[in-house]
Amino acid sequence: MAAITFKYADLKGFGLDADILLKELPRLGIDVDDSTDEDITVDISPNRPDLLDFTGFVRAILNFIGKREPKENAYKINKDPLIEIRTTPAVKEARPFIAGIVAKNVNLTGNNLLYFINFTEKLCDTYGRKRKKFAIGLHNLDVISSPLVYDAARDKEFIPLGMNKKMRFEEIIAKHAKGIEYAYTLKDSKSSKYPYLVDAKNNIMSMIPIINSEFTRVTEQTKNLFVDITGISKTGMDQACRLLACSLIDMGAEVYPCIVSYAAKKETTPILDYKDVKVKITEIQRTLGVPVDQDRMIELANRLGHVAAKYGNSLLVRVAPYRVDVLNEQDVIEDIAIAYGYDRIDPLPVLGAFQGTPDDAVEYANKLGRTMVGLGFTEAMNTYLTNEKVNFENMMRPEDADSTVKVSYSKTENMTMLRTNILHELLQNMSESRSERMPLRLFEIGSVFSVKGGKAIEGRSMAFVSEHSRANFSEIKALTESALKHMRIDSYTVEDAHDSAFIEGRCAAVKVKGRVIGHFGELHPKVLESFGLEEPTVAAELEL
Amino acid sequence: MHEYEIEILKLLKGQKSATPSRLEEQLKLGKDSVVWALENLAKSNAVSITRKSTYGIEISKEGKSYLKQFPEESLVKALGNGSMPLEKIMDKIGLIWAKKNGWIEITGKEAKLLKEGALIADGKKEYATRKLINDLGSAKSDALEKLLLSNKEAVQLLSNRNLIKLKERGEITDVSINKSGLTLLEQETGKGIGQLTREIIKSRKWQTDGLRGYDVNAPTEPEYAARLHPMHEILDKIRNIWISMGFMEVTGPVIESAFWDFDALFVPQDHPAREMQDTYFLSNPKTIDIEDLELLGKMREAHEKGWQNEWRDTISKQALLRTHTTATTMRQLRKFALESSGYEPIKLFSVGKVFRNESIDYKHLAELYQSDGIVIGDGLTLAHLMGILKNYYGALGMDVHMKPAYYPFVEPGLDVYYHDERLGKTIELCGSGIIRKEITNAMGTNKTVLAWGAGAERIGLNLMNVDSLTALYNNNMGWLRNRKEL
Missing domain, CATH: 3.30.930.10 (Bira Bifunctional Protein; Domain 2)
Structure with missing residues (x-):
């Protein structure tokens, strides 16, 4: 469980007030930790990291109360890669993988930047297992030059975010609060070198996964973003990419891919593909225990953000790229049950073949x-x-x-x-x-x-x-x-x-x-x- | 008047005064009995008693836990160098005392750290209250008496906070009979028979001497009934409800492998709940062999496919104290899959201890009781699961509701909750759902499995009408003797 706080003032912009939220959130399975005049704190369960973001949270509620219609292929990215990242053999031993996302014309004013940073931090804390599995860095796209190099070195120096003088890697690990906190992520590394990201003009952008550089600082006025995702788990990184890219798209940004080149192959990130899940009508009825017809099921699937269509005796459900928790039809059936409303299901008795017996x-x-x-x-x-x-x-x-x-x-x-x-x-x-x-x-x-x-x-x-x-x-x-x-x-x-x-x-x-x-x-x-x-x-x- | 009391008065009549130990010798009675009789006599003003006061002190469980960190200390440490909105401060006890101590001030809706508080937070100054508790705890008789006298107010505060228990014992040193004692003895021995004896009954002496009437309002010492522990009674209540609903009871080991506690429940091998911070892993034995290699292989496949994580058998083999009794019901599910008798649905429940690596306080215990259940069969739905849980909590007199919830091993998942009038808030009672197909398939069954796990403590707190978990597991004789009936 991860707790996250949103301002009512911001939610009101989407027609969401305390009355609606306090009534609908429990029905959606989201626990409300606290609600004051100004803000609401919710507990997000680990299967729905998309709700850790303000944009994703609003998206889910609006879908659920029927004020937003999920569209097919809403999450598309432009074709042309804007950034290339080259990786070196040195970093392969320290923290092998990197992915990148470019977002242009993103609106970070008001609380948008704060929400987005909170989102990345909670993701790194929970899904990213405290930055060990993966970590995320945000940069101002306008100050960096492609190609970037993802490398590792024993010692380099740069000005860490929020400092006014250069610090060496070793110094950051020993003295900087983030260095002390996250040094452990490199403990199991086979290399004694520290991973870092540097741009074409040889400016260090980040000591990974510890701290970014002051020079790529992102502010509320930043228009264009570069996001780096590094780690040891490709699955985790892929999920983080999907979550971040979909949120950026819903914030109104244009998202562009990055090319990552490893010794033997090249990759493009992020990948935003839809997952098609086929679910039998009878299977849904068999799970819920209530008679629901096919048309109603399509509507219910929409409420949880899916795009569904008839497919013989089944539903064909297109699962959006940000729903990283959906493994197969069971997860879709649960969504339909939630949309139907647990409070509307009439309990049934279970008869038994035996009498009860104590041990x-x-x-x-x-x-x-x-x-x-x-x-x-x-x-x-x-x-x-x-x-x-x-x-x-x-x-x-x-x-x-x-x-x-x-x-x-x-x-x-x-x-x-x-x-x-x-x-x-x-x-x-x-x-x-x-x-x-x-x-x-x-x-x-x-x-x-x-x-x-x-x-x-x-x-x-x-x-x-x-x-x-x-x-x-x-x-x-x-x-x-x-x-x-x-x-x-x-x-x-x-x-x-x-x-x-x-x-x-x-x-x-x-x-x-x-x-x-x-x-x-x-x-x-x-x-x-x-x-x-x-x-x-x-x-x-x-x-x- | 009791026979001991009369005997004592008789003895005292012949001597100026006596010590209790002398009376014990003369009457061949135990100290408890003599003291008891003397106290009774003193109450009816038959004897004069000289006492010497001795003081004792006991540091309560809460006091002991506070010695590590007082809530007010946690608060000032959490404040860092600045302030915090009041609504963010969950621990109101810490808030009250930090303010009383002058460590913080409250301006508007914020708590602000003061200089004194900062000294405490940085460990530059020792908290006087801690020192006092420590001193009281180590002081003996005379020193303790002095300490108590010189810190009267502070000691009273500690006692009000239930951090210490003050005990003043007046030990009897000397006793003598007084005028009304002599009169009483006259009355008691003068007319009629007091205590009936075998001889009096046999000889019918009562016909000639008569039977004396007693003062029915005379106080008596309490008699305590030996009883089962309240938590035992609560667990039996829970067990009886499941049995009456047609469930069969099963049990299983508390020392488990990570395989049965986590892997078999589709909890990813790198899930945070599996960390040492939350789970008691064992150093002896360090590992437990997984004998069911077929199941191990299938589970591994399911994990690799579902979570796309690296799987390690060494993680599965870790020995631990089970974190839920679901480990036990999962073993039963596998047993069913291997040797199904064909009768369905199968309804099983288990009540047992589970373990959490916690720092113990009134809200957190390292050992708790859980009640788990599964139903295996065809045609089982979410509606059936709701039916079972409504029925169960209904039998406990609780009106419950259901809402969606997430657990890695179920889909769909649901939580049972109710609104507690006394506490004025919503409380979760039970996590449940339909077991994921990844698990049932690996186990070797194509049946539907409904499953749930519920803490027994909330039921206990409600039935006992207490708020603290430590109170629920109290083994103090005084509490066990005087606790309310369930």
């Missing part, structure tokens, strides 16, 4: 949980994520890093691993409840985790703990035996065991068919101290 393991845990409540234990629900300090150290148990599930990076410093036992979390809960009247009795049933032979294992476990002035071994033994009975485990043995969390000689293991399934006993005073517990505490933890 056996979940039901077992629920039943056991109710038994524990019957024994006077209140249920806790703790996080699976915990840390080594409480899980191991406070419990006086040695850590075995190899068999512990660990996360590689956590924003919360006390969540670094998945718990190997539930007990320590119950003790934390107890320590937060110190002012409460004794006895404190808590239990939890849930997952515990380990790694065996490189594989993660998720086990189920139940822990319960009782704290009060007279808590002792007999109490926890009686409780454990009662729990085992309710778990329908009849044949088990209780043996002396060693677990450093418990007092030596007051800790027992429960064995079922020769395998230890858990321990119970009196917690060691040192453990109690670690968790800040002041009264005797007994506990058990059993595998389920």
Whole structure:
């Protein structure tokens, strides 16, 4: 999601006011973040980058409310290339691809320039993956001379946009805010050289994808634009070209192509071709669940900016070049559903062949949980994520890093691993409840985790703990035996065991068919101290 | 009067005064019981008690999280060197305190940074409130008492902000019986039988001695019922609705491969949601093998065709904590495609934990519960999907609406939302749609699949009538004992 703000004053020029927008935007699937007297902020979902631009946003709304008719072949560019870009072998290793767009007689007055710059920046942030996949630069066409050269060098100098003195590449990377922010985009590059764009008169236009040069600065008065798109993903760049060129055309500009020459081949950019998608009428009806006829479907397709026509039992839908999200007929069907209006679709029931059933393991845990409540234990629900300090150290148990599930990076410093036992979390809960009247009795049933032979294992476990002035071994033994009975485990043995969390000689293991399934006993005073517990505490933890 | 109280009065009658520990010894009772009985006696003015006050302090969860960064500090940092329109400032708490502290001034519709605020923002000055919390947290008994006395107002503010919890405990050091205590004892032991015993019942002594009446208004200590955790009750409520609607419950692992969590849902391999910032990737185990090689191959084809991205198996193998339970329902979809029984539609749901790499506060948790569902069959439409979701939320007493939405794995996609009267805003509840054909084809089925995933927390907040997610997952015994019934 990307948030973008438009001025109501500008929208009014197209007959769009707050009443219309607040009503229609949700129906189109656009969330309104905020609306004030002056402006509206909307959240654009990642599949519709065309809406990040003021022009594209207005285009979509006007189509949707039927005030604009999408025309076939509206997005055409002139034939003659005005700019040639030559690429060098040096840049191939650093950031291989470039594309260019020329737009003449573009109106950037008022807020137009601001909107267009916002558009390019949001595109680079989202689709361009923070300029890594692709980045966009805007230049004043009138000051540059073709052919341009897309090259890479270790160090050069030029005056970056907004500065008043020359800076060297290295200096920009180390000191300039944009250099610091975007240096990472070149981190994986196989070359130690920095990509840059230079014109025929040897004026550096841009250090790519970091910052443009002051000399190609674009202002509200600029009439003619050159746009560079550079990157590592041709698909992404092609989509960016389509989006930018269509917006420029809708802003009233004449768009011209650029020739890009690589070592072995030449390319022309941008390419604005339409995608023809054939959709069966029955398929549309089958998806929506409402009867809609063919004529109505054509009208609905128009509302989402498509040009549709009858084609036997199908619709032939021409998808405009800026709709880069449309992969195939499913996306067109969704558009028709949106145009039809989700609020107008009557919900239908789904009958089933089976009765509903709960999961056996979940039901077992629920039943056991109710038994524990019957024994006077209140249920806790703790996080699976915990840390080594409480899980191991406070419990006086040695850590075995190899068999512990660990996360590689956590924003919360006390969540670094998945718990190997539930007990320590119950003790934390107890320590937060110190002012409460004794006895404190808590239990939890849930997952515990380990790694065996490189594989993660998720086990189920139940822990319960009782704290009060007279808590002792007999109490926890009686409780454990009662729990085992309710778990329908009849044949088990209780043996002396060693677990450093418990007092030596007051800790027992429960064995079922020769395998230890858990321990119970009196917690060691040192453990109690670690968790800040002041009264005797007994506990058990059993595998389920 | 309780038998313990009478026993204590009897003992006190014979001595000038006693300490609680002496009474414990003489009566062979626990400290809790003696203190409880003494408090009762004190309330009915039967004994005189001498106490020594001890102070305690507890830093709340919120207080702990603020120690890293107070909202007012975030605000002044966000202001940089200048000002910001008030409407852009979402965190009103930060705004209020920054203003109270004299860090900013509010002129017209703008918040403007003042010199004092700039010092804080640049880290040139320590925030006094942080220092105080830290000092309070580390001080012990006497030192703490001094600190509390010398910072009375500031401490009160902290307590009002719920950043700390003040505890004053009056420990009983000495106790003696007084006049009305003696009278009470006279009455209690004088006429009629108090506590009924087995012997009295058997010997019918009550017929001769009579049974004394009690003061029915005498206060009693609360009894707490052990209960299930409220979130458990909420999850069961959700499960029961799905079951009553004919859905079968399924479960799956929380440790997943990126393949099942993302690739199988047609999320491009370079999608921002897959970054470390948002997802918990594991360092042990680092990878999980994808056993279904056929599916892996088909998914790879679908991605390469649809997204025209470079695909890497190493990315698919990354081990992570699932970000949605859809990973689980997708596994079930594949299972269905491989071993379909021919009965349709198949209706499945899953309730389980999902993980987000978040900095935790009252709005964000790293672990949440989600409820996911799918319906597999022929002739299923958007109208059916809407029917299911309306029905489900209707059972929870919520009047919901639908609007278009985007998720990479569905087409068409829809969001369920409702208008929350209490909060006065529209809240999204559930993301859903019809699973893309790229996915169902790769899975090996030509059926239509309706799918949805909904957070359980919003339902919980509503049913519990709380606003904070951390409150919902509270495991404090006091809260668990006193929370409202669902």
